[in-house]
Amino acid sequence: MGTPSRVAIVGAGLIGRAFAITFARAGHEVRLWDPAPDAAAAALAYVRSVGEDLARNDLLNGRSVDDIVGALTPCASLAEALDGVRWVQECGPETIEVKRASFAEIDRLAPADAVLASSSSALLPSAIFEAVPGRARGVVAHPINPPYLVPAVEVVPSRWTDPAVLERAVAFLAAAGQVPLRMEKEIDGFIMNRMQGALMEEAFRLVAGGYASAADVDRGIADGLALRWSFIGPFETIDLNAPGGIADYIARYQPMYAGLFQGMRERVDWAEVAAGGVEAERRAAVPAAQLPARQRWRDRRLMALIAQKRRADRDIGR
Template sequence: MTRHFAVVGSGSIGIGWAIVFARAGNTVKVYDLEQSRLDIFTQGVNERLQVLQEEGLLNEGADIVCSRISTSLDLAESLEGAEYIQECAPEQLEIKKALFATLEALASNSAIIASSSSALKISSFTSDLSTRTRCLVVHPGNPPYLLPVVEVVPASFTSGDTVARAQEILRELNMSPILVMREIEGFVFNRLQGAMLREAYALVEEGVVDPIDLDIVVTQGLGRRWSVVGPFGTSTLNVEGGITAHVARMGESYYRMGADRGQSERWSDELVEKIAASMEGLFLNDKWTENVNRRDRALMKLNRLITDNGELNFYQK
């Protein structure tokens, strides 16, 4: 099914979304304030599509995908017929507030109006609008055409229908939407990223590690494993007996590290049980060895890919 999308703001994330929409066979109209911005956009889209084609990541020619994307300096024209609008203007509350008020007047009656906001809540700039039930944050990783995960963050006033339609459309685009159930600054992606960044800065400031070596801990250790199993999956598979056994073994140590940084909450038994039950659905405890072997196989494939492609290693050691 071909849909028509609008992208408002043609910077780096506008480029990313336009590629995601068009790559899946849809038409896209992109708006920005100045022609010079749209010229940079067009060049950016062309260059990235070319590289995606070279890497074998397009099902059809880059020129065909590109032909589905057009630009305009007229916002009303850009929104015409769009059933899904992705706002990609700068991360400034006043800009988003003014822009969403304009979108309220110009968008079609049923259009979903999504913001790419990285941290600002949708309720902070749409709560007074009559279109607010159709507004939500749809936050991508950067670049969206390479990172499938996307955070869907409704406000309490966003309708269930809007959330369901947005998720359906995102799945059609081969994205992996995850639902953020409560509005919180930074959502999940940037909260996790922020937690790690805060610790990384502190470790460098305290003279514990050099910045490059810290990056290597992530790229050749944590991050490589996380591309196969996330932090909860890692804990489940690192200790036989799963999450509960992991917490019994490591919980006190993680508690002391947190207390060291002024975070002295303990993980309650109920919380640990809840997470363990979720993980049990994915990695059955009585198949622990099988699951560990499966993780290892996946890492072997990844390691082979990285060894075979020297360019994947930014950090020579």
Template sequence: MPDESTVDTVACIGAGVIGGGWVAHFLAQGFDVRAWDPAPDAAEKLARLVDAAWPALTELGLKPGASRDRLTVTATLAEAVDGVGFVQESAPEDLSLKQKLLADIDAVTAPDVVIASSTSGYGMTEMQVAAKTPERLVVGHPFNPPYLIPLVEVVGGKLSAPWAVERAAAFYRRVGKSVITMDREVPGFIANRLQEALWREALHMVANGEATVEQIDLAITDGPGLRWPVQGPMLTFHLAGGEGGMAHMLDHFGPSLKSPWTRLDAPELTKELRDAVVAGCDEEADGRTIADLIAERDRAVIAIQRAVGQARRG
């Protein structure tokens, strides 16, 4: 079985926002990338996405050999996976589509190559049911945009082999990712479940007129969000306990867990709630286009990563 350190060509199946972000990341890491997407305008959209990401990737530092010219958009799925060392699938979140596509990828990919799915919620157990060699299928869940956010959650399904999970995790670390190798499957994985809890509470507050979209965002960006890049929510609460740490935190604030501070059930997404959230985002954007906001986000993420890295190095 080949060593993951020898992989020099990656296939990206699906070239939307997530798949295109993976393409940009792998190119910046100095790989040859083959991309396939059935959309008729996929090549043009992918080129625009890579071009938009390249300034941020250049700012972060390109690896030797990194070049946008190393991208090939293929006409067929079989061409995309021929001779590659790793496959990243990033199709839309549709279970039946994922099941069929992963089976199709499995059928035309060399048997010793790991196939990873960018799914944001489905477990590999439910996606690998139609594959002939399901043992090499794993989840490699990234975060948007994959070329900037380092986290990838890796987990196999019931039919996945431990070696596939280990090789996927090793490969992602090789390409500069921060990897969580999960012990077991859970719907939505780890980070999305945490995000979803915050998202649902935010929707409740908008629906009830308790907070505006801008107030909710400001509450995070100028509040706990400033601490999370450094130590995360658990260590943040650990420090809230003072010298007694988390033990004191739980003993002192434990009773507040029964207080009505959160509503984890999702509110009904009525037209009124949808329109209020959309209007709030438009108001907060204040004339900035999606492209403007993406550029602003990318600059900020780079600055945060550099500042946090410097702080950790002392």
């Protein structure tokens, strides 16, 4: 799966367009299909505008914007989009009915050896693929948006997924420059939303209890914990934070952490905490009308960070 080949993207919304960039940058020929007649063509204009920013940050693997846009082919029918592909990335609406109907058709029309991947963030692959005849070749491949900047993609098997398909999915995404997270079995929230949920729940609890502002909690992550997490992750962080490694760290610090968890068991209503002050705090920091500009600023910062990580991987080592 490491050699460039033809892939299909089904659903040309935000995630589909972003995956189109990822796959085109990896040298694949990308077929785009969307049930809305103009969506696939609109995707090309979007890819061109994002591509300029990526080129400026040297994030197109040496390809030009024209190379990327030229690798995309909007298709008039699903059958045409699936012709001869090795990989299908489904990026449709996040409802189980739509996903099931979509994969029934995709399974019928795609080449027998194509891997069928859903971008679903919250539906379990067993629920999506249960009634699909070719369910052994189905997985969830869930990115963090946008995948052309954030490399992590969760690869989640259903209970029917052929282990060889899971292997091929992981290898395909790695060869495309992503960082696949291989799950051995499914669980609600996969890896990343579970980790984000656990962290956010405690963040809302601290604000709800009047201990600190949301801004100061953000600073504790952005100017504190997430600096190391952003290049080694939390397990390696604690492994390097005690002379004898992770077992030594746990022996020293688990008693301190254990004392905290009792106070973390009650649910916090995020909506109530937001209405009680966090939303006002955020809108004072970034007024609603400025959110799109702030999102563009975030993407520029993210590109600069990714470019720095690539340089550091090369110059200092991984």
